[in-house]
Amino acid sequence: MERAALDLQLFEQLLTSGGDERIAVDPSTGRNRYGTPPGKACDEVWFASSTATAISPRGYEAALEAYRSVIHSDDACSIPAWFDRIRARLLRLFGTSGSEVILSSSGTELEIIALFLARSILGGPLTNLIVGPGETGRGVLLGASGRHFLGSAPFVERVARGYLIEGFDIPESTTETVEIRDGCGLALSADTVDHEVVEKVETNIANNRCVLIHLLDCSKTNRSGLRRSTASALMARYGSRVLVVVDSCQLRCSPEQIRADLRAGFMVMITGSKFAAGPPFSGAILLPPKIREQLRCLDMPPGLLAYTAADDWPFALRREIRREFAVTDNFGAGLRWEAALAELEKLFALPVQFRESVIRVFANAIERHVLGNPRLELIDHGAADGFHSARTIFSIVTLAQDGASLAPDAVYRALRAPLRDSSLPKAFERVFHVGQPVSIGNRDALRICLSAPQIVDVAERMAKEQMFEAAVAPLLADLTSLFSKWQHVTDDLCRRS
Structure with missing residues (x-):
């Protein structure tokens, strides 16, 4: 058992090797500057692929298998x-x-x-x-x-x-x-x-x-x-x-x-x-x-x-x-x-129409959440000229009560912090990762992003005989929980200011 644990420890050390200071793990947090750990973080929600994402369970197993195959080989080549x-x-x-x-x-x-x-x-x-x-x-x-x-x-x-x-x-x-x-x-x-x-x-x-x-x-x-x-x-x-x-x-x-x-x-x-x-x-x-x-x-x-x-x-x-x-x-x-x-490889083995359907459902859900919330504003809403055709990154500005932009850093940190309070919904205890704050003109926005593993997850749920609506429901539920927590965080920050 101890040998297996040491093997995994070495694997995760190698997984973060061969890079620069950006992916160095901070000993005090166990994470790099983007908030990703050396290993899996399955209990956290990742909508941050414009910046960085923790390794998926599929990715972890594939990398671990490659590590064991290569590292234990006697062949010098x-x-x-x-x-x-x-x-x-x-x-x-x-x-x-x-x-x-x-x-x-x-x-x-x-x-x-x-x-x-x-x-x-x-x-x-x-x-x-x-x-x-x-x-x-x-x-x-x-x-x-x-x-x-x-x-x-x-x-x-x-x-x-x-x-x-x-x-x-x-x-x-x-x-x-x-x-x-x-x-x-x-x-x-x-x-x-x-x-x-x-x-x-x-x-x-x-x-x-x-x-x-x-x-x-x-x-x-x-x-x-x-x-x-x-x-x-x-x-x-x-x-x-x-x-x-x-x-x-x-x-x-x-x-x-x-x-x-x-x-x-x-x-x-x-x-x-x-x-x-x-x-x-x-x-x-x-x-x-x-x-x-x-x-x-x-x-x-x-x-x-x-x-x-x-x-x-x-x-x-x-x-x-x-x-x-x-x-x-x-x-x-x-x-x-x-x-x-x-x-x-799993993603691009899926039919194009299926991938586009998940992207479309994800985009529609984000637009509903943002357009239905007066404290949020979607950058580039409705724009077409000069934009990537399949939209999987959404830049969102958080607004204070007076309509001015709310500093996104505080929102970003709060979304990643578990809120443990019996008076709050259980979902607020979850950690939500979104894309780092980015300046767009004189405003700063956070970004919600769809990634390949989330599309593959929907396909794998459908392979278990779920209908499309049921298979995509967990992804949409995570979005709903994110926006609910975002609303609470925004209200709390405005009360304090």
């Missing part, structure tokens, strides 16, 4: 072969013929890898054009400029945040941005965003610079930025001087869309820790055949070795890299991908 299998599974879900996958410890590291790949292919002065930087990860702009985005890296305990990563200084790349909202937080039209992107690309080309264009598939508030048709037109117009990388790190698009992006010649960044609801963090960048074929004799910047391991790279690319890796494998990231893939 078992770990490289395991990473090859992870890449193969990702390609089966999302890839096209001839495409390839590079793994990473998070989505932000992918920015550094994408910059390295673009510099290797395009050469010369490079501008990295970021669409919607305020709607993506906090470290994206630093990573996209080849700079350390935190004070630590997966394989180096301390780095200098904001400073150039060694090897990215000559020639130094520049970053430019295109916003997808105005100063008040209102969504800009797709035409406006596309026009600004085109102008910036034209200006950079005229100044003899190459451009890596970011196409934002889905932001942390469910926004998209730069139409795919415009991105394709820019690639066709400027040929070898422009590349496109799709930021699908929220992974709220379909496999068919990712395959279409690869066929269009776009690189695609995904993660297993947002919609997929694997534990934080894991990332991957999918490369179309044309990109893969241009990656020859790669001079990897020495500073990049703090962020990437040898087994992150497929053998065909690894043999092109003219530098020894400092670390062979990122075992923790591999385990986190196992957890995410356990959910993704």
